[in-house]
Ligand code: DX5
C-alpha cells in the first residue's frame with residue numbers, strides 16, 4: 001500500500017493536491033505533524049488537518065513528531081483518522097497512550113527512529129496495529145533513504161510472525177520505485193512517499209510504480 005506524505009504537496013492548493021492523490025489510487029493520506037520541539041521543523045495543526053480530512057476520500061494516517069503526544073492525540077482524534085502514530089523515543093507511557101488512542105476507535109501505531117531497535121517495542125507489539133520505521137531522520141521531506149531500515153524491517157517482521165500477529169509495517173522517508181521493491185520483499189506493508197510522488201508530473205504513475 002502507498003501513503004503519500006502531503007509534506008511535499010503544494011500547500012497553496014492543498015484541496016486539489018489531496019483530491020489528486022486520492023484519485024490517483026493512494027491507500028492512505030500521510031499527514032506529518034511537527035511541533036518544532038521533537039523535530040527541528042513545524043508543519044500543520046488541527047485547522048489545516050481538518051480541511052484535509054474534509055476533502056480526502058482515503059483514510060488519514062497521522063504521524064506525530066511532537067513532544068506532548070497526549071495533547072496532540074486529543075486534538076486530532078475528532079478527525080477520525082485510520083492511524084495515529086507516535087514516536088517511542090518521546091513517550092514515557094506508551095502502553096497508556098495506546099489505550100487512549102484505541103478508546104477513540106483509532107488504530108495505534110508506534111514510530112521508531114533510525115537508531116531505535118525493534119526490541120524496544122517487543123512487549124507492546126501485540127497492542128499495535130502498525131509499526132512505522134523511519135528510513136530518514138524525522139523532520140523534513142526529500143532526504144536520502146537510510147538502508148539499515150531493510151534489516152530492521154526484516155527483524156520486525158520475524159518478531160511479528162513469531163508472535164502470530166497481524167501488525168502492519170510501514171516505512172517512511174526517501175522511498176522511491178527502486179527501494180520499494182526491496183521493502184516489500186522483507187515484509188513492509190505500507191510505504192510513505194512524499195517527494196517521489198509529488199515531484200512526479202503524474203501522481204497516478206508514481207503511485208502505481210511504487211505498488
Ligand atoms: C519526515 C516525514 C516523512 C517525509 C517523507 O519526517 O515523516 O513523511 O515527508 O518524505 P520523502 O518521501 O520525501 O522522504
Ligand code: ZN
Pocket residue numbers: 005030031032063172192
Ligand atoms: Zn511521516
